[in-house]
Amino acid sequence: MFNRHIGFLDPRGLSSTSEPAVMLESLSGATNAIRKCESGLHLWKFFETPSWKSLVMHCDTIDNILTKYIRKAQDKLREYKNKGLEPKPEDMSLLERFLLSEAVLPEDMQTILLDMMLIGVNTTSHAVAFLLYHLARFPRTQQKLYDEIKTLPAKVDKNMLTSLPYLKACIQESLRLQPPMPILNRILTKDISVHGYKIPKGTYMLIATKLSSLREEHFEDALKFKPERWMHPEIGKEMESMATIPFGHGAKACLAKDLAEVELSLLIYKLLRKFRVEYHYGDIGSTNTLIASPSRALKFRFVDRS
Ligand code: HEM
Incomplete structure (x- = not known):
């Protein structure tokens, strides 16, 4: 910024x-x-x-x-x-x-920057925290990701990073299980009908997108961290459609999706090259608030690879 x-x-x-x-x-x-x-x-x-x-x-x-x-x-x-x-x-x-x-407009600048800071900091840190947590919990996945990352030179650009399929799959899977914004909100601009319920225009709606991401009808072994499920491009496309939308959807979707994905990829790339990540405490959950937060301290252990 x-x-x-x-x-x-x-x-x-x-x-x-x-x-x-x-x-x-x-x-x-x-x-x-x-x-x-x-x-x-x-x-x-x-x-x-x-x-x-x-x-x-x-x-x-x-x-x-x-x-x-x-x-x-x-x-x-x-x-x-x-x-x-x-x-x-x-x-x-x-x-x-x-x-x-x-x-x-100059008068909107302050508000936009404040919004970007508040949203950007909270979402990115939550996403990084859970990505590290999932990788630490699944050492074989972490090793597979490390093997992929090792193939890149020490200095990388954005295109190199976003071309790593397993890294992308790990990010998608971690965001599916623990989206930083598990609930979206909208005010209806017209009457709609959902599963037989008629909802009038003007209603304030909360959309529990995380619940949809965790449904077995959308994802087999839905509660498990399985980045492999995103490796098949056809299946990935189908799943990505609406079952899991960590960056939201439509006109109000996240303005910084690409930026966030590059940030996450770069950080994980830099960390994993140097360290193996371990976590030795109890399960970490996340709150179901508009801006989610981890349920316990993020006590990771970074073991130097050299
Ligand atoms: C992994 C990281 C991120 C995730 C998962 C995420 C997710 C989201 C979600 C779910 C929304 C609401 C979308 C909707 O209601 O349909 C949103 C909106 C937004 N995000 Fe992100 N975001 C991330 C990173 C960032 C970053 C780094 C920035 C800024 C630097 C940012 C800026 C914004 C802004 C400005 C909006 C409001 C858009 C609007 O209301 O028109 N986000 N984000």
Whole structure:
């Protein structure tokens, strides 16, 4: 987004007042507040509940950081303009591209960036967590994936990564079992009929997509982690259609599906090349909230391969 290494994984650790630490704390604080606001009665619509106040406070903190980045990006673009230079697309961050594009109104920029951060961070971390968990739980699958990854050079590009069929299958299978957004929502724009139930226009609908992903009628041994099921292109296509839609569907589907798949592939590629991943504790489940979260700590052991 900013074309910048933020430093969340700095091996020296983060000082509690550093920008990455404040950003992380605000992101997790805002996420927890969203979870509370979304569940149960939406009392925050009538008065300022503690969760609502917490959400506003954390979003304000993130907004302040975003404002700084937006100003920096605007300064950079102004400098280019003053010098009569044309910035090369490959040197520009997503934010700078947004600023140049007429598709995004300047007043919407802050909201879009905040949305992207909140959605992007939560979904990607959940997806990575469960992919590591599944690979750690199934050492033979992990070894098979490692054998595939080993065939690539140390420096890879996006096309090389997305051409690895087993890696893609592992990602699809892990997202099927534990989608980061297990429930989608829509407000009906017309009357519909589902299994004989007539549902009128304007109804707020929750769509339990994870339940559909786990149905035996769609997937044999539906509760098992079996990436092999995605290796047959024909079957994969058929299964992918609607039975499992981890990135949603239609006009409101995830805007960053490709980006997310590249991020996941790159991270797993880098980790597995260096480490074998192990997990030695109890089963990890996931909540059925709009933004899911793992039910217990992610205590992975990374064993150096060298
Ligand atoms: C594995 C990672 C991800 C998964 C599984 C995922 C999944 C989803 C899902 C299920 C939706 C709702 C779709 C619907 O209602 O039909 C969504 C929307 C969205 N996602 Fe993602 N997402 C991921 C990563 C990301 C990332 C990294 C970003 C941003 C950098 C992002 C940005 C968005 C945005 C902006 C929307 C809202 C689209 C709209 O309302 O029009 N997502 N995502």
